[in-house]
Amino acid sequence: GNSVTQMEGPVTLSEEAFLTINCTYTATGYPSLFWYVQYPGEGLQLLLKATKADDKGSNKGFEATYRKETTSFHLEKGSVQVSDSAVYFCALRDNQGGKLIFGQGTELSVKP
């Protein structure tokens, strides 16, 4: 079945450091891929998405590229801020319109 694997956290970085959170997936067909973010005390929010191979999703300085050959969708940001501290979830949804399948989440803590 479909599944998503993320790098384990917590990840602790200093402000302005480069961020990578790895995400790989297993799926039949051609799923859409998503990154969701959960700030402390808040609900899940969509951060970015990509719907086909080689698409790049981007938002708030974060980027992720849909790599079909490596079945990956790694999240990157060139310079993190304290306000980026949150839990990040990689997810996929098959194009039959069914459920979102999430990874286990990666907690990011950015120190001043």
Next chain:
Amino acid sequence: GAGVSQSPRYKVAKRGQDVALRCDPISGHVSLFWYQQALGQGPEFLTYFQNEAQLDKSGLPSDRFFAERPEGSVSTLKIQRTQQEDSAVYLCASSLVWQGNTEAFFGQGTRLTVV
């Protein structure tokens, strides 16, 4: 409303008690999902509706869990005879259409604690 609304935000239930969790999706959204999120874990799929039809309930952990969406808008997740392992945050999400590339919007969840 502007977003997905869930109530109550917090629920403490005694073991064996029945609970009902409510979800008000964004108006006009066809698809509605329920997820269970244990502490420190990613959301786990429970069930999915397209309008009033429950198309997938493969994630419901036992027959104590039941969900409905009778008029294709508000949904209720009911848990009978709650047990301690049911303690989790229950998330509801909705999306405008069924296509897989459509964004799903999440509510803030109901935190259920079974004591």
